[in-house]
Amino acid sequence: MNSDRNKESSERLDKIVAEAHRNRDKREQGYREKALQMYPWICGRCAREFSRENLHELTVHHRNHDHDYNPEDGSNWELLCLYCHDNEHSRLLDGEYGDVSTTAQMEKGATHSPFAGLSDLLNKK
Numbered sequence: 001m002n003s004d005r006n007k008e009s010s011e012r013l014d015k016i017v018a019e020a021h022r023n024r025d026k027r028e029q030g031y032r033e034k035a036l037q038m039y040p041w042i043c044g045r046c047a048r049e050f051s052r053e054n055l056h057e058l059t060v061h062h063r064n065h066d067h068d069y070n071p072e073d074g075s076n077w078e079l080l081c082l083y084c085h086d087n088e089h090s091r092l093l094d095g096e097y098g099d100v101s102t103t104a105q106m107e108k109g110a111t112h113s114p115f116a117g118l119s120d121l122l123n124k125k
Contacts, residue, residue: 031060035060
């Protein structure tokens, strides 16, 4: 009985996820097509040029990071290659959480003294 309920729940969840993916793909198709017609096929960061053969590597980035805000004038869009787009979102995440390694090192302080034992070496002469 419990496995039937889990199966139904899993199937319902699968349907919801599939519908969400379809809706996202449909929404993206609309603004992607508009952005590709509106802007030259060049990455806005690295200036890499694209042709029909590699156009799938050019993405539409939402400047304010709101994928539901798609004004007809394209003011919230910029075309970025996959690498620059990933970099943009990584910088956003890094900014939210801070640079953990730097923060930890600053709290810990210096652990190495480059001049330790220097006075002993100088006094030997």
